[in-house]
Amino acid sequence: MMDFPVLKNDYILKAAKGEDVDVVPVWVMRQAGRYLPEFREERAKTDFFTMCQTPDLSCKVTLQPIDRYPLDAAIIFSDILVIPQALNMVVEMKPGEGPVFPSPLKEPSDMSRLDSPKYVSEKLQYVFDAITLTRTKLEGRVPLIGFAGAPWTIMAYMIEGKGSKTMSNSKRWLYAHPEDSHKLLDIISEATIDYLVGQVKAGAQMLQVFESHAEHLNAALFKEFCIPYLKRICDRVKESASWLGFGSIPMIIFPKGGHYALKEISSLNYDVIGIDWTVDPVKARELVGPNKTLQGNLDPCALYGSKESIDAAVKDMMAKFGKKRYIANLGHGMYPDMDPENLGAFIDAVHKYSKT
Numbered sequence: 001m002m003d004f005p006v007l008k009n010d011y012i013l014k015a016a017k018g019e020d021v022d023v024v025p026v027w028v029m030r031q032a033g034r035y036l037p038e039f040r041e042e043r044a045k046t047d048f049f050t051m052c053q054t055p056d057l058s059c060k061v062t063l064q065p066i067d068r069y070p071l072d073a074a075i076i077f078s079d080i081l082v083i084p085q086a087l088n089m090v091v092e093m094k095p096g097e098g099p100v101f102p103s104p105l106k107e108p109s110d111m112s113r114l115d116s117p118k119y120v121s122e123k124l125q126y127v128f129d130a131i132t133l134t135r136t137k138l139e140g141r142v143p144l145i146g147f148a149g150a151p152w153t154i155m156a157y158m159i160e161g162k163g164s165k166t167m168s169n170s171k172r173w174l175y176a177h178p179e180d181s182h183k184l185l186d187i188i189s190e191a192t193i194d195y196l197v198g199q200v201k202a203g204a205q206m207l208q209v210f211e212s213h214a215e216h217l218n219a220a221l222f223k224e225f226c227i228p229y230l231k232r233i234c235d236r237v238k239e240s241a242s243w244l245g246f247g248s249i250p251m252i253i254f255p256k257g258g259h260y261a262l263k264e265i266s267s268l269n270y271d272v273i274g275i276d277w278t279v280d281p282v283k284a285r286e287l288v289g290p291n292k293t294l295q296g297n298l299d300p301c302a303l304y305g306s307k308e309s310i311d312a313a314v315k316d317m318m319a320k321f322g323k324k325r326y327i328a329n330l331g332h333g334m335y336p337d338m339d340p341e342n343l344g345a346f347i348d349a350v351h352k353y354s355k356t
């Protein structure tokens with residue numbers, strides 16, 4: 001096990017475990033990103049995936065929001081789509097368009113193009129190196145979060161080849177090729193387990209699994225095509241981390257648009273459930289019960305409002321969540337055209353209402 005600087009702020013780890021904290025911890029999704037001028041300056045010089053593959057650059061932009069704001073966690077700068085890349089698919093980041101796969105999986109026979117998940121950890125060593133470097137450079141200021149996409153979300157990208165309004169290509173697989181869908185989800189899950197365990201070994205102190213495409217499914221599809229894989233990932237990663245001497249690694253599941261599945265998800269071993277802004281925090285608490293930490297859920301677009309309106313929205317949000325078993329966050333990521341000052345107003349408001 002590596003030797004890292006002593007952790008000075010463990011609020012988020014405590015909140016994840018349900019321990020009492022005197023302030024509500026806060027971080028935001030996409031906190032390292034284009035809304036920050038210092039990120040855009042780096043990004044202007046280097047292609048997106050080259051940045052991900054260069055530990056010095058990944059570390060540098062991961063630390064940018066930590067240097068600027070009193071956040072309670074850092075999240076490693078990378079992308080969920082490094083898993084399809086490690087399975088032998090080409091993914092490019094097109095300006096103004098987002099990620100694009102030039103040759104997506106069209107039919108189940110295309111799965112023969114995929115490499116074995118056995119080699120994923122070797123191929124993603126650059127992420128582990130970025131994590132180790134960043135954990136060192138953080139000097140114990142805050143914990144470092146690692147992450148991966150959930151299997152359905154990754155499968156949908158591999159089949160659609162880009163963002164999609166309907167996900168009808170990938171959903172066609174679920175209805176027309178259920179067995180092959182399970183085969184693909186199994187491959188992605190095995191890759192993801194090794195990848196997340198590798199992140200823990202490299203220094204990640206908490207993990208988030210992004211089920212960003214939950215909104216396209218329903219309770220029945222989620223139960224068949226998501227739950228078993230989310231369960232396998234959580235149980236196997238926790239078991240390996242514990243066996244390797246890292247104790248109980250806190251894990252967050254973020255099912256974006258998955259309001260219909262919250263109760264089912266609460267039966268899994270994730271410590272934290274992230275909710276998007278469409279879910280009422282009081283209803284979410286009823287659904288998941290008292291033994292899970294909730295994370296979220298301000299509408300990111302609230303950051304387009306005035307500082308006063310952000311303050312009022314945070315006050316309302318925090319009254320609904322309460323201060324126990326709660327991690328403050330947005331209901332999804334920052335957008336590139338947001339004012340960095342307004343993120344500061346969000347974080348200040350969380351601190352203000354977490355004290356009173």
Ligand SMILES: Cc1c2[nH]c(c1CCC(=O)O)Cc1[nH]c(c(CCC(=O)O)c1C)Cc1[nH]c(c(CCC(=O)O)c1C)Cc1[nH]c(c(C)c1CCC(=O)O)C2
Binds near residue numbers: 028029031033077333
């Ligand atoms: C679906 C998804 C992806 N990537 C990710 C998800 C899950 C979260 C979600 O639901 O948004 C996860 C992700 N992507 C990125 C991070 C870094 C850590 C952080 O949150 O700060 C994380 C955790 C950096 C990024 N990932 C991306 C950027 C912007 C790309 C750029 O700089 O050109 C960043 C900073 C690109 C990306 N990557 C992806 C998309 C759809 C896009 C385009 C979005 C856009 O253009 O704003 C796939």
